[in-house]
Amino acid sequence: MAGSRTIFVAGAGIGGLTVSLALAARGFRVVILEKSERLEEIGAGLQLSPNASRVLVALGLQPRLAGRAVTPEAISLMSVRSGGEVARLQLGEVAARSAGAPYWVVHRADLQAALHAEVNEHHDIELRLGCQFEDVASHAKGLTVVHRSGMTRQQDLALALIGADGIWSAVRHHLFPHVQPQFSGLIAWRGTLDATQLPREYASRGVQLWMGPNAHLVAYPISGARQINIVAMVPGTWNRPGWSAPGDGNELRNTFASPRWPGPARMMVAAVDGWRKFALFTVPDGGQWTQGAIALLGDSAHAMLPFAAQGAGMAIEDAAVLARCLAEVQNEGGPAMAAALQRYARERRPRVARV
Numbered sequence: 221m222a223g224s225r226t227i228f229v230a231g232a233g234i235g236g237l238t239v240s241l242a243l244a245a246r247g248f249r250v251v252i253l254e255k256s257e258r259l260e261e262i263g264a265g266l267q268l269s270p271n272a273s274r275v276l277v278a279l280g281l282q283p284r285l286a287g288r289a290v291t292p293e294a295i296s297l298m299s300v301r302s303g304g305e306v307a308r309l310q311l312g313e314v315a316a317r318s319a320g321a322p323y324w325v326v327h328r329a330d331l332q333a334a335l336h337a338e339v340n341e342h343h344d345i346e347l348r349l350g351c352q353f354e355d356v357a358s359h360a361k362g363l364t365v366v367h368r369s370g371m372t373r374q375q376d377l378a379l380a381l382i383g384a385d386g387i388w389s390a391v392r393h394h395l396f397p398h399v400q401p402q403f404s405g406l407i408a409w410r411g412t413l414d415a416t417q418l419p420r421e422y423a424s425r426g427v428q429l430w431m432g433p434n435a436h437l438v439a440y441p442i443s444g445a446r447q448i449n450i451v452a453m454v455p456g457t458w459n460r461p462g463w464s465a466p467g468d469g470n471e472l473r474n475t476f477a478s479p480r481w482p483g484p485a486r487m488m489v490a491a492v493d494g495w496r497k498f499a500l501f502t503v504p505d506g507g508q509w510t511q512g513a514i515a516l517l518g519d520s521a522h523a524m525l526p527f528a529a530q531g532a533g534m535a536i537e538d539a540a541v542l543a544r545c546l547a548e549v550q551n552e553g554g555p556a557m558a559a560a561l562q563r564y565a566r567e568r569r570p571r572v573a574r575v
């Protein structure tokens with residue numbers, strides 16, 4: 221399946237799967253190239269505020285996420301001094317009605333599985349697992365996209381290429397090799413707990429945010445509230461790429477051992493068995509996102525720190541805007557396609573920079 225209306229997407233992460241569904245809903249055929257052999261259960265929780273969940277609801281994902289995504293009752297800012305709540309942003313069903321879409325907390329693997337299942341059922345989307353984007357060339361007929369599966373290198377014609385291949389994007393490297401992810405000096409540690417392991421008040425259906433001396437702790441329910449996702453952000457120098465390096469729990473427990481951290485926060489950190497860690501990188505603001513009929517989307521364009529909990533949300537918003545811009549030109553190639561992608565970037569850049 222390749223030809224005049226076919227758009228290639230590099231990466232079957234949250235952004236790549238969403239943009240594929242959004243493009244197919246606008247009448248395009250889509251081929252997704254994903255370098256992993258399987259969409260694995262790596263990663264932990266993601267927060268999706270209504271600006272992002274609205275896009276997923278419009279794409280028909282809500283039934284697939286029912287029973288997995290949790291709508292938290294509130295976001296609570298917790299005092300490190302007293303251990304109690306100092307500020308509260310009410311969420312829940314009432315807030316969802318007024319925003320027109322829910323606030324969701326969800327395991328990344330559950331969201332990816334829901335998007336994957338939707339993609340599999342779509343006749344106009346082909347997902348090629350174990351297939352890595354390698355190269356692209358522009359010419360009068362559009363693009364030639366080169367990809368590799370094992371030892372086999374192949375190429376296809378495409379109307380456009382979307383680089384949704386994450387922070388270490390090969391598509392971005394091909395277009396703008398001078399743009400390099402920058403290490404932030406922060407490391408995110410994540411782990412999950414069975415909700416039954418915590419006293420009820422700390423296993424509630426809310427997001428808890430603790431900001432303390434030299435660290436930052438976030439806890440919220442995932443997997444239908446059966447599990448609690450815990451993330452601790454701490455400064456450090458360890459800066460290897462990747463999403464799931466094993467972490468030594470003692471190192472983290474020492475960070476939280478200070479009596480300045482209250483009992484409940486220390487209890488949550490102590491209760492996690494298998495910590496994983498990832499170094500936090502960003503893609504510097506100000507680089508280009510498009511070149512001709514090629515565009516970047518999500519982390520490949522604008523990987524950000526997680527403090528606003530908008531990394532996945534911005535990739536999902538990008539997907540909706542990009543599909544709308546391309547729908548305006550449908551199967552016109554060349555200059556019209558390039559202009560549509562520039563419109564996408566012009567619309568998204570100020571929004572992403574503000575977030």
Ligand SMILES: Cc1cc2nc3c(=O)[nH]c(=O)nc-3n(C[C@H](O)[C@H](O)[C@H](O)COP(=O)(O)OP(=O)(O)OC[C@H]3O[C@@H](n4cnc5c(N)ncnc54)[C@H](O)[C@@H]3O)c2cc1C
Nearest residue numbers: 231233234235255263264352353385386390463518519532
């Ligand atoms: C395995 C994994 C686990 C993660 N876990 C967390 C987490 O626990 N917490 C958190 O906040 N964020 C996590 N993230 C990042 C988070 O998903 C993103 O910040 C956000 O969702 C934006 O997504 P994205 O689609 O732009 O990029 P990503 O979700 O990173 O997806 C990029 C996809 O592109 C694929 N890819 C890369 N290079 C190529 C290539 N050359 N050819 C084809 N495919 C390619 C990757 O395998 C991946 O599937 C994780 C990302 C990954 C890939």
